[in-house]
Amino acid sequence: MSQHAPAYPRRSLARYLIDATKSLVTGLGITGRYLAHPKEVVTREYPDNRTQLRFAERFRGPVTMPHDEAGEHRCTACGLCEKACPNGTISILATRNLADKRVLGQLVYHLGQCSFCGLCVEACPFDALRMSHEFELASDQKADFERVLNHKEGR
Amino acid sequence: MSALESSIVLPPGFEPATDGREGEAYYLNMGPQHPSTHGVLRLVVRLDGETVLGVVPHPGYVHRGIEKMGENMSVLQYLHHTDRLDYLSSLGNSLSICLIVERALGLGVPERADYIRVILCELQRIASHMLWWGVFGMDLGAITTFFYGFRDHELITQLFEEVCGARLTLNYFRPGGVAQDVPADFLAKVQVILEQTRRSLDEYDRLLTKNVIIQERTHGIGVLPAATARSYGCSGAVLRASGVDYDVRKHDSYSIYDRFAFDVPLGRNGDCFDRYEVRMREMAQSVRILEQAVAQFPAAGPWRSKELPQYKLPAGSWFRWVEAARGAFGTFIVSDGSLKPVRIKNRSPGFSNLSVLDEIARGAKLADLVTILSSLDIVVPDIDR
Numbered sequence: 001m002s003q004h005a006p007a008y009p010r011r012s013l014a015r016y017l018i019d020a021t022k023s024l025v026t027g028l029g030i031t032g033r034y035l036a037h038p039k040e041v042v043t044r045e046y047p048d049n050r051t052q053l054r055f056a057e058r059f060r061g062p063v064t065m066p067h068d069e070a071g072e073h074r075c076t077a078c079g080l081c082e083k084a085c086p087n088g089t090i091s092i093l094a095t096r097n098l099a100d101k102r103v104l105g106q107l108v109y110h111l112g113q114c115s116f117c118g119l120c121v122e123a124c125p126f127d128a129l130r131m132s133h134e135f136e137l138a139s140d141q142k143a144d145f146e147r148v149l150n151h152k153e154g155r
Numbered sequence: 156m157s158a159l160e161s162s163i164v165l166p167p168g169f170e171p172a173t174d175g176r177e178g179e180a181y182y183l184n185m186g187p188q189h190p191s192t193h194g195v196l197r198l199v200v201r202l203d204g205e206t207v208l209g210v211v212p213h214p215g216y217v218h219r220g221i222e223k224m225g226e227n228m229s230v231l232q233y234l235h236h237t238d239r240l241d242y243l244s245s246l247g248n249s250l251s252i253c254l255i256v257e258r259a260l261g262l263g264v265p266e267r268a269d270y271i272r273v274i275l276c277e278l279q280r281i282a283s284h285m286l287w288w289g290v291f292g293m294d295l296g297a298i299t300t301f302f303y304g305f306r307d308h309e310l311i312t313q314l315f316e317e318v319c320g321a322r323l324t325l326n327y328f329r330p331g332g333v334a335q336d337v338p339a340d341f342l343a344k345v346q347v348i349l350e351q352t353r354r355s356l357d358e359y360d361r362l363l364t365k366n367v368i369i370q371e372r373t374h375g376i377g378v379l380p381a382a383t384a385r386s387y388g389c390s391g392a393v394l395r396a397s398g399v400d401y402d403v404r405k406h407d408s409y410s411i412y413d414r415f416a417f418d419v420p421l422g423r424n425g426d427c428f429d430r431y432e433v434r435m436r437e438m439a440q441s442v443r444i445l446e447q448a449v450a451q452f453p454a455a456g457p458w459r460s461k462e463l464p465q466y467k468l469p470a471g472s473w474f475r476w477v478e479a480a481r482g483a484f485g486t487f488i489v490s491d492g493s494l495k496p497v498r499i500k501n502r503s504p505g506f507s508n509l510s511v512l513d514e515i516a517r518g519a520k521l522a523d524l525v526t527i528l529s530s531l532d533i534v535v536p537d538i539d540r
Contacts, residue, residue, distance in 0.1 A: 008375060019367045022367075023367045023368070026361050026362070026365070027362055030358060030361060030362050042309065056317040056320065057317075058316075058317065058320035058335065059316060059320055059321070060321050086228050086232035086233070115239075115324070116321065116324070117324075118320065118334075119235070122334070131320070
């Protein structure tokens, strides 16, 4: 430690008092400026401002499945999102329709395992998944973390 | 050794001392829940009165086995897990993996993507250093800096939310480019941030750098000689504050950093004040890089080269490091040609920088230990992985 003795000059007591007063005044000046200019203060009053909160369009919240006006989704139960997910968040439970074609029975989304990386949405070739802007996800009900995303079976 | 002395069980990591202070010395536990350890890091300190005789850090409280998880998933899936290592410079972490995949598979990167990467990485370096500045002030007892640091950090975080879709765990870089194109008003927003950053840096200087209390508490504290810094594998501002001129961006250049003119700030004494000052000057250099990058930014063009269905690394091993906010972050991947890597190892700057703590804290006071730890700028999830 000693071979690199720092070369800072030692202050005399008078110098110290002058410098200390100067930095005290400078510091108080900077913080006092914000007292006089309340418009520059950036604090936001969450949760009181909940209704005015705006999220970026790309914000990645929990995965949802958009449905059109007829209540239909675009999922074909191909399973690419299930494979793309690093955490095993998505379970595709496929079924067969009357014509014996493989269709989506349930898309179970385990919210508790999701890390919101968005790889499932990128993997989907049919644009069937979206990341929502939902953000207050805390719950004391375990069932809230197991969601079925589709409203009805695929056709 | 008396029967009493031999029956004493020392805290793990400590050897029976021979410095003649056994009678006076005592052991103090600090953390894992301690505000100055920046997360869940536990320190066991051997003290004589208030003088530190030795420190043993006990990391591991947020160990998640991310490297092991990487062996069970494809590289593309592992990419977003690296955001959870050093969460304040997550883009640097994923950039190292992207560079590996691009080199292994011979993927090209569009010019626009290169510029997006550099701009975001430098913004993140500024954001990380701003947050560190706020926390450093708070560790020394000045809580105002914490709010100011977070205020300016927030501007950059908001831009990240608009560009990447998240605030911390960005998951934006992909092998061969970036996930999405930047929004239309991206450059204008970067300009606003640069303007604000220049003002903030000036404010920071007046508030903290020139403050007598800060100077008195950091001058000559925790001196790290250049030879020690080198032998422990320190990197980033900790290494450069000791006077060692090594910056991965400059001396092992990657991406398009060779196109920009910037200096590598160096310190002389290697004490806490030098580490502080080097980081402050690094922010100014990042602003300089950003100015050039914004001026050269290609107006249009692709943001990602052709996407592959699978990113299978050929058999072999790869290593690439990048200059993250805290120092050299490296990734080592061993592949056997299948989709999942055989072994992934992350070289994190925080681990090496924390290793010198015992050396440089010896002889300092307990209150200085907080200063020293803060000046090393560790992020615990990066150390534990």
